Amino acid sequence: MSYFPAFLKLDNKKILIVGGGYIAYEKLEHLLDFSSNISIIALELSDNMKRVIEEKSLNFEKRGYQKGDIKDFAIVIVAVDDIPLQARIFAESKEYNCLCNSVDSVDYCDFIFPSYIKKGDLTIAVSTSGASPAVAKHLRKYLQELIPSSIGEFLQEMKELRKTLPKGKERMKMLDKKAHDYINTWSSK
Template sequence: MSYFPAFLKLDNKKILIVGGGHIAYEKLEHLLDFTSDISIIALDFSQDMKRVIEENNLNFEKRGYQKGDIKDFAVVIVAVDDIPLQAEIFAESKQHNCLCNSVDSVEYCDFIFPSYIKKDDLTIAISTSGASPAMAKHLKIYLQNLIPSSISDFLQEMKELRRTLPKGKERMKMLDKKAQDYIRSWSK
């Protein structure tokens, strides 16, 4: 079954990462594009993890996972190769209504991390529902090359127009035409 695409607002949502290796580091880097309310528990931390934890003043504990660690978190990322631990944390996440992602174990995931492009207010997510992460990665590169560097300025202008113009059909039509014209200008 495919995953439903959704963009979660992570404000006031605490995130826990279990693991301190390379994959945990990659997940941490992605999450930092959207929030800094992240805590990490791991037996050991890679140099990259240590650096990012220090740069972002994140909470961390150098120890193994203990039952109950997720009780105050909205999202948990399990980035360890220990499949029984992934299964245990996933089962526990159901008791605490916590969304869980166990890397490379879709059976222990409520959600997956898509490949994504983020340029200020623009976020484009790409997923193959786990069928081919390589395809998602290369599609991301392809799409990145299509998006002009002026996209951030354009979106700021559109945000300001939406904020200042009265709501209604005329505003919708004008903003739609403006977006169409902007995208058409890319091929010129």
């Protein structure tokens, strides 16, 4: 079954990462593009995890996971190789109505991390529903090359225009033409 693409608003949503290795670090790096309300529980931390936790002043507890740790969190990322622990945390997440992602265990996931591009307000997500993360990664790289670095400034200009121009068909037509013309300049380069 395919995953439904959705963009979640993470404002005021607490996130917990269980684990402190390389994969936990990758997930942390992705999440920091959208939120800093992140806590980590792990027995050990990679050097990169230690550095980011210190730089971002994130909450960290050096210990193993304990039942009930997720009760105050909206999202939990389980980045440990312990499959029985992944299963337990996933089952517990249903009790607390929090979304769960267990790395490399789709049976214990409510959602997956797509490969994505983020440039200013633009976010493009690419997913193969877990069939081939490598294809998603290379497609993301291909798309990233197509998008000019000026996209952030252009989106800011469009945002300002939407705020200042009165709503209606004329505004829609003008903004549509402006977007169309901007994107058409990409192919003329």
